[in-house]
Amino acid sequence: MGMTRRAAVLAGLAATATATATASHAAPRAPRAVTTAGPVIGRRQDGLNVFKGVRYGAPTRRFQPPEAPTPWRDPAPAFDYGAASPQRGNEPNQSEDCLFLNVWTPGLDSGRRPVMVYIHGGAYSSGSGSDPLYDGTRLATRGDVVVVTLNHRLNALGYAYLARLTPGFEDSSNVGQLDLILALRWVRDNIAAFGGDPNRVMVFGQSGGGAKIATLMATPAAQGLFHRAATMSGQQVTASGPINATTRATTWLKALGLTPDRAHEAAALPVERLLEAQGVEDPILGYGGLYFGPVLDFRSLPRHPFYPDAAPQGLGIPMIIGNTREETLGFMGNDPKNVGLTWETLAARMSPGVMRIDVTPEAVIAAYRRMHPDWSPDQVLIAATTAGRSWRGAVIEAEERAKAGAPAWVYQLDFPGETASGRKGAFHTADIPLVFDNVNAAGSRTRGPSAQDVADQMSDAFIALARNGDPNHAGLPHWDRYELPTRQTLLFDIKPRMANDPRGDERAFFSAIPYIQPGT
Structure with a gap:
């Protein structure tokens, strides 16, 4: 009887061991990485190791530079996106405790994969790294790269210039940029634990994300933290x-019911009040809400990014500079004010708030009617606002890098997406799902089999830049560096092609008009 009982116990133990081994094989252990602040546990999803909501900074102190997080001992779960910076609009999960990042990696081994760090757009006022279009699954898998997205402080919380109004807030105008630098330091110090190469870090970003990158390329504290860069419809010339930033801060304080000598009180007001007060008219622009962005404070930022030339600090960084052919279709394409435009009503539609440069609309209209006599008033509106206000900064950045002999590859997206109203064109944001290889993701308006063909071209080019410092790959014609006077530009479309100085007539017309970055 004793032997029978013993045999039964042994058989039970063997069965348990087999079941455990089978379960272990069916459900791999959750990925675990050790950061300088402590261990984190992610999830295994779609063949990747995914870590969401990894803390790279401590809870923020309002208007103060960021600090490293307090170390922890027990593994921290990294299963869900972290909070976004407080902002106007419907971005979910907002908190001033917002210094979090997300990582998608094929492996935690020492593969030394290229690292692609995406900085989100939304000007300097909105957005987060958790948009479905920024999901790094397909990009990481496609290129065997590590993809990182992140959150940082925005709007007045990241860029209100209070230094001239009250002591103790000397860095307030650029703390949003200092957050990004802290995140890039986290990447430098920790990405090897996630299978990435800290010596091959590429930053890329669209719209405001590209502008933030251009600014980082002139910020001494960011030097050496990234080695390639790509900007998509986002530039920061100045x-x-x-002085203008102080005027904006004073206007904002007045909307809060504060005089300049009480500026310090803004640090204790409810965040909802701070956001609401940003809606007052900008005193410099004379239209729209208050602009908050990086300030030439001679502390964090000692010079303009691309004025009077390209900041020397960034000249050794290989760079993609891109735009979309009908940028402003994304802002104006669904506006009822554009319905039924005629040559007689077009000038009134092209107000300073639309053109954002100091030129009469009549002069612009006359120039376009000479250059493109077959275009409609609506076509002129979209082309002129794109060339005059959106594309202009990208051209200046490319030209300044060419003058300095710095490597830059320039693209224009010609492949059309479809707006909510059904209008088609290569509008602002149309390149995001293409670069991320996410044409079928929620929110994508650049869809279909042909869109996937263009996504193959663009995502592989960005991956190639991250890996080799050169975006050329077998799926493209040879992509020449941008040089003067030829201005070689890759036109991304179903059949990509190189062109010299595309839209050169428009470029030449607007080059005669002084340009200062709108808002600065």
Whole structure:
């Protein structure tokens, strides 16, 4: 009887061991990485190791530079996106405790994969790294790269210039940029634990994300933290001047019911009030809400990013500079004010708030009617606002890098997406799902089999830049560096092609008009 009982016990133990081994094989252990602050546990999803909501900074102190997080001992779960910076609009999960990042990696081994760090757009006022279009699954899998997205402080919380109004807030105008630098330091110090190469870090970003990158390329504290860069419809030729930034801060304080000598009280007000007060008209622009962005404070930012030339600090960084052919279709394409435009009503539609440069609409209309006599008033509106206000900064950045002999590859997206109203064109944001290889993701308006063909071209080019410092790959014609006077540009479409100085007539017309970055 004793032997029978013993045999039964042994058989039970063997069965348990077999079941455990089978379960272990069916459900791999959750990925675990050790950061300088402590261990984190992610999830295994779609063949990748995914870590969401990894803390890279301590809870923020309002208007103060960020600090490293307090170390922890027990493994921290990294299963869900972290909070976004407080902002106007419907971005979910907002908190001033917002210094979090997300990582998608094929493996935690020492594969030394290229690292692609995406900085989100939304100007300097909105957005987060958790948009479905920024999901790094397909990009990481496609290129065997590590993809990182992140959150940082925005709007007045990241860029209100209070230094000239009250002591103790000397860095307030650029703390949003200092957050990004802290995140890039986290990447430098920790990405090897996630299978990435800290010596091959590429930053890329669209719209405001590209502008933030251009600013980082002139920020001494960011030097050496990234080695390639790509900007998509986002540029920062000039930063905000300190006097204009002070005027904006004073206007904002007045909307809060505070005089300049009480500026310090803004640090204790409810965040909802701070956001609401940003809706007052900008005193410099004379239209729209208050602009908050990086300031030439001669502390964090000692010079303009691309004025009077390209900041020397960034000249050794290989760079993609891109735009979309009909940028402003994304802002104006669904506006009822554009319905039924005629040559007689077009001038009134092209107000300073639309053109954002100091030129009469009549002169612009006359120039376009000479250059493109077959275009409609609506076509002129979209082309002129794109060339005059959106594309202009990208051209200046490319030209300044060419003058300095710095490597830059320039693209224009010609492949059309479809707006909510059904209008088609290569509008602002149309390249995001293409670069991320996410044409079928929620929110994508660049869809279909042909869109996937263009996504193959663009995502592989960005991956190639991250890996080799050169975006050329077998799926493209040879992509020449941008040089003067030829201005070689890759036109991304179903059949990509190189062109010299595309839209050169428009470029030449607007080059005669002085340009200062809108808002600065």
